Amino acid sequence: MSDGSEYSHVEKPLLQQLAALGWQVILGGNLGASVAEREAFREVILEERFRSALRRINPGPNRGEWLDDERLSGALLELTRAGIGKLIEVNERMTRHLLEGISVAGLPDWDQGRTQHIQFIDFQRPENNDFLAFSQFRVDEPGGQSKRFIVPDVVLFVNGIPLIVIECKSPNIVDPVTEGIKQIRRYANQRSLGMPEGNERLFWTNQFVVSTYGDRARVGTFTSGPEHYLEWKDPYPLSTNDLAEGLRKTRDALSGQEMLVAGMLTPKNLLDIVKHFVVFTVVDGKRIKIVARYQQYRAVGKAIQRLRSGKTRAIDGEADRRGGLIWHTQGSGKSLTMTFLIRAMRSDAILRSSKVVVITDRTDLEKQLAATAQISGETIERVRRAKKLRKVLAEHGPGLVFAMIQKYRDTGNAGQLGLAGDDVAEELGVLNSDESIVILVDEAHRSQTSALHANLMAALPNAAKIGFTGTPIMSAGKKKTTSIFGEFIDKYTIRQAEQDGAVVPIFYEGRTAKGAVSGGSDLDQLFEDMFAEQTPEEVEQLKTRYATIGNVLEAPSLIAAKARSIMWHYLSTIFPGGFKAQLAATSRLAAVRYRDALNDARDDFVAQLEGIEPYIIDGVEDASMDIDSLPSKMQILIRARPHLGLIRALEFVPVISGNHNDDPTWARWTDKVLQEKTIEDFKKPLGLSGQKE
Structure with a gap:
């Protein structure tokens, strides 16, 4: 920009913050015609860094380097050969390679010559990887015509592989974030103009994208529409106060860009997000890529910490302290949060062997949760009958079980649990006393009735329990709910969601004086409100006929x-x-x-x-x-x-x-x-x- 604000107020501070976090920085704008780290502008993977990093993070016999040029060339080919498909399909294949690695030929005198599995990224030891921020990263458009090219402001590479594209805009233009998003969509050919205008190769391995103008920064994926880009407002696990102190600022002076960089682009956080918090799914018949929101990342991190450090029932002597409540307002993606939690558990050395039991009370929620949980790559058991539930829960060892519980009615027997498809509720009895069981209860504010609580606790007495709810828990039910699940793990209120633009504002307008009946006087008021046109004699007849709250409302x-x-x-x-x-x-x-x-x-x-x-x-x-x-x-x-x-x-x-x-x-x-x-x-x-x- 002519006023220099794009670089001095946005890109430069971003690169400085990245450097302080351990990223190496290359100022591509100072290189003139030099391609730097590549042989040509059309290349998007930094090959020498790629080869060097893979040798280091995939040690062979006696922890020494063993990958030769031929094997490394084969690995590079896996990330540079697109095959057939749209960008989203290519990206999904490449992402799978990044997460799972690939197999290459082994050595004749090592492990009996077996094929060996190698990784592109060392997720277990973030410090073992190569982190590079490249500013003004020019990429020539396809066709070999160097006169047509794109220049993203910052591209972040891990082991020479481009994972993040960041577009910086001057704060002095109109709607800078939207302009940055348009530019990113142009780079990735996502504007559906009928002709290519960018270079999709840069996005084959891309995990998420950022549009920033300093004061505010929004994150999405290359499939996101402008309305789906959201701010990252928490530097978790770093506290906001610690971030401000480290940047020598007051808390109120922190910018949205600084918050996002600290929360998402700290090397350890970035690899955690790539491995556990990016998913592919279908919305309205279209395949898209989704990156977690900050409250999802924070809630999962806190839940993992509590599951790891909380006291078991045997140690506490009274109750299991490893669980709690996650209260995230409706529309904040609770089913994805549960999926992210399961994925994170499966990478944790302590929690990976847990049996995870997901409880929901609605068919559509069960389908949604089961579909998103398949992303974790685990076989799912969907249970509809009490007989099968007994068998599945009694099995020791890891597993992922979905049980859809019918809506409850107080039958006077707190040990009854109705499963969808059962004609009568059946008691399960004690099925499994293992401590390595985690129960995830969806819509905990209504699924935590005495029937469910008593039956599950009797069946799995030593399990950890995490409840999810999108509804504020009123004081009348809060004590009961927290006594079952434990204290709150994380909160994300409807007001926060509205401020973030994650949900539209909701307005309430009362239509009657009373919407529920809690006593005799309320019942009289309800009749007066709703049957004002009836004579007193007719109202009395109605009261006699409809003597209970249920009958009144029906x-x-x-x-x-x-x-x-x-x-x-x-x-x-x-x-x-x-x-x-x-x-x-x-x-x-x-x-x-x-x-x-x-x-x-x-x-x-x-x-x-x-x-x-x-x-x-x-x-x-x-x-x-x-x-x-x-x-x-x-x-x-x-x-x-x-x-x-x-x-x-x-x-x-x-x-x-x-x-x-x-x-x-x-x-x-x-x-x-x-x-x-x-x-x-x-x-x-x-x-x-x-x-x-």
């Missing part, structure tokens, strides 16, 4: 009243923005009744739309009548009238679990195929099929 009259309120609120407030809506009901019966009541409320709204007097419509259209002067309900109707066709077609679909005692008319709402289609349809934009609304 009462057809109450549901009908709420459905009318919901319909008007949705069509006046949510619908105009083009949004759909979800409704959580107190029970399956209530869900089905809400469906019928919402249909009636929609039909009533449509009837009122169709019944608007023509003179009102004409007056609003020719501006002889001010719409704001009309009653509020008429204003809503007038504004909704252009969308009559879409409103008439609105559907309300219950998604509920099934039971053999169900009313036969509920069958379609429990059908799994229909439910999956309903969920996929719900994700699509609001509108009539084949018609834009």
Whole structure:
């Protein structure tokens, strides 16, 4: 940039911080036409560093160097031969090589001439690797025409292999982070312009990318859209105070770039992230690469530390102290956090032999968790029956078990545990007293009922327990929840997620005076709120008929009243923005009744739309009548009238679990195929099929 701010205020401090962390720095901008460390600008792997590092980190007999030029050339070929496929497919293959290594021919007089496995990176001993930060790293675009090239501001190499691309932008331009992201996407040919504009070879082995302007820095992968780049706001395991002291700054003066460099690019942290916190998955039919968020990395690190250092039940004498609660708000990626934790455990010398038991109470969560956990490369046991669960849990040694627990009802027997598919809940009894068992409980705030707790603790009395929840735990349930799992391991609140841009802000608006009933006076108030139009005699009859909280909340009259309120609120407030809506009901019966009541409320709204007097419509259209002067309900109707066709077609679909005692008319709402289609349809934009609304 002409003002020099890009280098002096962004790139230079970044390189200085990296150097202080142990990175060697090459200032490529000072080299002129020299390619430095390469024979040509088209090369992206620094071959001499690569060969030297691999000889060092893969010792042979008597810890000496044994890899010759031929074997090293074969290893280099594995990272420079793309084969067939898109960039994401090539990157996935290369990443697998980086994580797992490759096999090469052995020596005749060593290990009986067997094939030997070599690593590209020494993850166990970070200090054994070569770390290089190369500024202004020019790469010629394909085709051999040196007039077309890209120059990322900083490329980070480990053992000569490019893993990170960083784009630095001047803080004096408009929206510098977004400009940096656009540049990175151009370098990686990810803008879908129909023609190449960068060099994908630089991204074959890339693990994540960074766009920074100093004050703020955001991280993503080459598949990330601009909205998916997020800041890294914690230098864990270094404290923010220690980071500030090391940089001779106050805590408030730390920049986003300094925080990201300390948290992600400290050599040990970087290798940890590459090995355990980068995953490939499919979203909306597209294969993408994801790097962890800072709260996921921090939570896993703290959980590993507690699992390693916490006291077992036998040592403590009262309870197992190796677990705890991870409270990360909805939308923060809890299933991926669980996956990252499992991967990290499998690399830990103490924890790698643990049996991991994952407990969830919803089918979709089980599928999601199982799919993401497959990334750990481990065989997964998905258990649906108590008989199989007994067998799997009783087996000693490592394993990864998923058990989907039915939603609980207090049957008076705290030893009952219902598994999906079981007609009756069965007691498991003591199955395994090993200490090398870790139970991961999803949605711990509701899965920690006495039934689950008693049964699992009886079956696995010496296991460590970690609970995950995305819902704030109210004081009434906090003591019980922490008494089961232990103290909090990590917290990431909805306000933090909103500030990070990880979730959109959520606004709450109360629609009635009471949403739950805790006593007789509340029950009276609820009736007064919801049945205000009834006579006192009719209200008393209703109280007699619906004497319990469950019956009140399932009462057809109450549901009908709420459905009318919901319909008007949705069509006046949510619908105009083009949004759909979800409704959580107190029970399956209530869900089905809400469906019928919402249909009636929609039909009533449509009837009122169709019944608007023509003179009102004409007056609003020719501006002889001010719409704001009309009653509020008429204003809503007038504004909704252009969308009559879409409103008439609105559907309300219950998604509920099934039971053999169900009313036969509920069958379609429990059908799994229909439910999956309903969920996929719900994700699509609001509108009539084949018609834009």
